[in-house]
Amino acid sequence: MHKKNFILLFLFLITANTVFSQKDGYWDKTRATTEEITVSARDRIIIKTQDFPEGTTEVVYRITLLDKNQQMAGSLVSVLKAIPDPTGISQGSAGAVFILSKISGDDKCKYAVFSSAELAAKYKENGKTDNACLVQDTPVSKDAKRLSTEKSACMQSGSGNLWFGFESKNWIMNQKIILEVVPWVDNKLSRGWTLENRKAIIDQCKTSNLAQKMTNSDDFCVCILDKIQSKYTFKEFQKLLTVERAKAFKDFGNSCFGESSLSKSVYDDLRKQAAVLAKQGKQGEAIVKLATIINDGKATALDYNAIGSSYLLTKQYGKAIKFLKEGEKIDNTELLIQLNLAHAYLLNDNYSSAKAIYKEYQSQNVTDSLSWTQKIKQDFAAFKKAGITSSDFERILKLMEK
Helix, strand or coil: CCHHHHHHHHHHHHHHHHHCCCCCEEECCCCCEEEEEEECCCCEEEEECCCCCCCEEEEEEEEEEECCCCCCCCCHHHHHCCCCCHHHHHCCCHHHHHCCCCCCCCCCEEEEEECCHHHHHHHHHHCCCCCCCEEEEEEECEEEEEEECCCCHHHCCCCCCCEEEEEECCCCCCEEEEEEEEEEEECCHHHCCCHHHHHHHHHHHHCCHHHHCCCCCHHHHHHHHHHHHHHCCHHHHHHCCHHHHHHHHHHHHHHHHHCCCHHHHHHHHHHHHHHHHHHCCCHHHHHHHHHHHHHCCCCCHHHHHHHHHHHHHCCCHHHHHHHHHHHHHHCCCCHHHHHHHHHHHHHCCCHHHHHHHHHHCCCCECCCCCEHHHHHHHHHHHHHHCCCCCCHHHHHHHHHHC
């Protein structure tokens, strides 16, 4: 083969593969409909398709009229083996040509497609096609079309079947009609996870305690949904006992929370919220946010310092000491904790313990630009603003001047 031709063939194959591999699903050949119908002269007949499997998003059908003793050259199922993606049929590809029967007779018929048995029965009775979802009013000897849930009313009723109505245009002889219908099944939808069902899981997730800790729980809830979809079909999940479903949510939630960056972002959000609340003087609400971090075992030394500071400002000195001591275990070099611990002892009438800490770190900075003494002055001013006073404040400030 000439090199240039080889390259062109290679590019064609790549392009064809791209065109025919856009959807994740399969042609369900076991539940395809293949009916050979004999329609009496000037008669109408209704054919119901096989039940479409769950997850059917589109179908391809082919109608072929044959003369007496004619046989089909190849079934629709065999043709679709070469078209692994139904979108290829609608893109002007070779599949759109080959899907039509290679053989047909001279006879012609009209046909209509209905989405319910009741509508089809009325058509058989009176021949009216007003309620049909598709009408072929010009007599044809062969026809083929793709019907999808996105574009065709025939596939939007969710009935799981279609009804084909044929009307013979032969006034003398019977007609031989071959009807073939092959459903395309979306892999995900075949497990019952429709848009509505997936949304129900997301909504349930968003009411969970873990999700409510998050500023934005979308990624977290989608992670849980993916895990549930992978393990269960929708029907299987619905059949679980209430306690079993609750456990599945909890287990998958813990897994999603731990295996992603969600955990860090959630606790960072709680810290930011607590800081804003504390600045607004809402110390009780700040304590609740910080307690969540501590109870979940995710607290840093600074988290313990923050909750200790809020307890100080709400005059809960015993609790302040308790949490500040816990923070000290994590990092005994954190001077913000040491300073708040000294304040807690001072306000809790333990001057000697407070004095020892105040003096020990007198020559150091609590941050890179704030001295120990400057921070004491700031804190005492904040205490006074919150209505917390002590005659020992002046004693400590004089002590710091020595």
